[in-house]
Amino acid sequence: MYARGATDDKGQLLTHLLAAEAWMKTIGDIPLNLIYLIEGEEEIGSPHLEEFILEHREKLQADVVVISDTSQFGPEMPALCYALRGLTYMEFIVTGANQDLHSGMFGGIVPNPNQVVAAIVAEMKGLDGRIRIPGFYDGVKPPEGWEVAEYEKLPWNDSDLAAQLGLPGLSGEKEYPAPVRRWYRPTLDVNGMYGGYAGKGAKTVIPSIAGAKVSMRLVSGQNPERVAELFEAFVRERVPDDCKVEVIRYQNSPAIIIPVDHPAMQAAKVAFRNGFGKEPLLIREGASIPIVAFFVDTMKMPSILFGFGLPDDNPHAPNEKFTLADFHRGIATSAHFMDVYSEAAG
Amino acid sequence: MYARGATDDKGQLLTHLLAAEAWMKTIGDIPLNLIYLIEGEEEIGSPHLEEFILEHREKLQADVVVISDTSQFGPEMPALCYALRGLTYMEFIVTGANQDLHSGMFGGIVPNPNQVVAAIVAEMKGLDGRIRIPGFYDGVKPPEGWEVAEYEKLPWNDSDLAAQLGLPGLSGEKEYPAPVRRWYRPTLDVNGMYGGYAGKGAKTVIPSIAGAKVSMRLVSGQNPERVAELFEAFVRERVPDDCKVEVIRYQNSPAIIIPVDHPAMQAAKVAFRNGFGKEPLLIREGASIPIVAFFVDTMKMPSILFGFGLPDDNPHAPNEKFTLADFHRGIATSAHFMDVYSEAAG
Incomplete structure (x- = not known):
């Protein structure tokens, strides 16, 4: 489990800690081995993180890395992010x-x-x-057929977003729809x-x-x-x-793509379904989380992006928040993930 | 007489004050009426100068304005500047x-x-x-024939200047020689x-x-x-x-051109000949002195640019200077100008 420094991220980190505590209190044990990697330097470019991981390479070796640094697509729209630019x-x-x-x-x-x-x-x-x-x-490459189906399911509202930014419309390559410009181009x-x-x-x-x-x-x-x-x-x-x-x-x-059929992704889907009462959407993000590439490429550890925040949580800005409802659903989702993934991974 | 705030300019202003004093001491009178206009705000864009001049319009009316804000072309190369961009x-x-x-x-x-x-x-x-x-x-317009003859007389050294600036050569419109690029384009x-x-x-x-x-x-x-x-x-x-x-x-x-056949220009030529022992070169400047346009266009007063400094005087920079030799020759030139112009103007 890896979480970053902002309030949002700290709240997300807590969900995983409390999920483990819930397992301990209720069952007396946790169904898998947990290693927590908590960093406080992300906002200054994580100058020591890779070095630290390499130094503790063996202790940090894991079947899967769960990273809580992404968000839902919108309120009541839990999402699993499977790609980063x-x-x-x-x-x-x-x-x-x-x-x-x-x-x-x-x-x-x-x-x-x-x-x-x-x-x-x-x-x-x-x-x-x-x-x-x-x-x-x-x-x-252009998005695959199933990806087009996924992003077309989403309630994009280009004109609302443009108005909110004080723009007459969204800009960019006219031949591609906005979701493609944000995630695939x-x-x-x-x-x-x-x-x-x-x-x-x-x-x-x-x-x-x-x-x-x-x-x-x-x-x-x-x-x-x-x-x-x-x-x-x-x-x-x-x-x-x-x-x-x-x-x-x-x-x-590099850009990151997490195979959607990976057992951890499948387990995460079930966990969200149980924790949020909804099938999670499959989304991409336009931004980059460089450490994910490091986990995947250098450490050879599959990583999944497992976030509970909302797009308007204002990370690093005034009135930063993480809603209590999402906090609670996040704890439940994390607890379910431990259960489902431990069974899937045997 | 108008002089500006930098050390260089103050030194040049002094030449005119001392020339007048020399007349008083030697002859007991000055051969023409002198009005000194001394400003201390030039380096902040002269926010009050035009207003001040307009307010004192009648008192400041003169046959000619002598402005000491230009320099010689080089050491021992006194010059009269007849145009500004x-x-x-x-x-x-x-x-x-x-x-x-x-x-x-x-x-x-x-x-x-x-x-x-x-x-x-x-x-x-x-x-x-x-x-x-x-x-x-x-x-x-391109330079006139006599202007080409004037700038071709000057000891331009493009490669020295380029080397001094750390450049492989001078840049700009290839179809024009450097003096034309600096003064006429x-x-x-x-x-x-x-x-x-x-x-x-x-x-x-x-x-x-x-x-x-x-x-x-x-x-x-x-x-x-x-x-x-x-x-x-x-x-x-x-x-x-x-x-x-x-x-x-x-x-x-606007750009300024001072007619070289104006009586004050002719008087200035003689004055330089006497003060520096040399015929002054006729040069242009690439820079602008906005107040000159104001004197000429708004106040309808012919203005001449009458400067004694050197190009390496470093105005506004460390080691700013004004050589004593030029200071003394400047005083003599100014005194001669008062004499010659007063006769020419009758």
């Missing part, structure tokens, strides 16, 4: 002259790194949502762009340095290392001779 | 969703203002230095570009807001108001429907 996070920093210069005295004869960053960013992705880095989409977003003067008013500087921070959400079939290489090559090829560029790679984690 | 300074701010969003959860379905800013900036100007705002170059530079996370490391935000601050140096023949309008239209036409844009106009001042 991966993440390649890059930054490129363009340098022109060795100092900031006055645009009156030097405008017209020196390169402007802001201009170079803008040209590269603009070429990288169209306003139609299409990413133009050659090879970027290699390996990307890779994306590229410039998360930060900087260069020169960003304060109030006017300043006529030609900056020495400008840069962009870019995250790419990856789907299964894409290799994060290769995406990082394609990105870097794309940038380097486009930096003109009068500028230099530095490319930084921050993070590279 | 104008300045139109704009900012545009693009808003997408009404809040910053998580790129994992919302990547692929919401607009990213960074992307919109980059697309517009990239389209606005090519990396070849060519500005692509339709109509921007209307009215721009209008430019556009993005002085600031901002949006999302610009700190250390990685943050996966899709920002609500991104923007760019853009200065355009204008040459004679271009109308700053019209350039501002063309710029604004160019930006507005390119903002997609899922974003909003705000366009801010900060500054609009």
